[in-house]
Amino acid sequence: MNGEKLEYSKGYHVIVRFFKEIGLYHYFLEYQRYGHKLMLSKSLFDTDTTDPIRTFASTGITYYIRGKGGKLGKLPGTETLFYPFIYFLECFYPEFYHSTSYNIRYYEHIRKKGEIPCAIDIERKKITI
Numbered sequence: 082m083n084g085e086k087l088e089y090s091k092g093y094h095v096i097v098r099f100f101k102e103i104g105l106y107h108y109f110l111e112y113q114r115y116g117h118k119l120m121l122s123k124s125l126f127d128t129d130t131t132d133p134i135r136t137f138a139s140t141g142i143t144y145y146i147r148g149k150g151g152k153l154g155k156l157p158g159t160e161t162l163f164y165p166f167i168y169f170l171e172c173f174y175p176e177f178y179h180s181t182s183y184n185i186r187y188y189e190h191i192r193k194k195g196e197i198p199c200a201i202d203i204e205r206k207k208i209t210i
Contacts (some may be wrong), residue, residue: 092130095177096137098180099169103162103199103210108146116145134181150167162210164188165199172201 089097100109113125130136143161167188171178178185191197199210 090129090131092113092133092136093126093128094128094134095170096130096166099166099208102146102169102208103165105146105162106199108149109142111149112140112142112145132181132183133177134167134170134185135183137163138183148166160195164197165208165210168192168197168199168201173206174206 097106097109099108109126116125124139126140126142127136143163146162167178167185171192199208201208
């Protein structure tokens with residue numbers, strides 16, 4: 082890389098923070114390195130994303146983590162990390178939540194029903210799955 086410093090978008094940093102917060106960062110890194118070899122129909126997380134919700138939606142990270150023996154268990158409701166991620170953005174990064182081009186109507190529906198499988202502590206800026 083000739084000593085070049087890699088720059089990542091704020092959207093990508095938000096995705097990274099989510100995985101660090103929920104304790105699955107090592108799976109995220111592994112997915113970024115090897116996921117494309119295992120799942121040809123799914124894409125990796127785009128490092129220059131401006132729409133992290135759309136980027137997250139195009140990945141298969143939840144299924145990758147389950148396939149690697151990740152301790153997700155059975156998530157209630159949607160059974161995916163996608164909706165907790167959107168909730169995370171809605172609470173801590175509303176600029177991404179409000180500017181996404183992805184259709185989040187179903188997310189809003191299940192959030193109103195209380196079916197997002199996570200807890201958010203806004204004061205401590207923490208998410209728990």
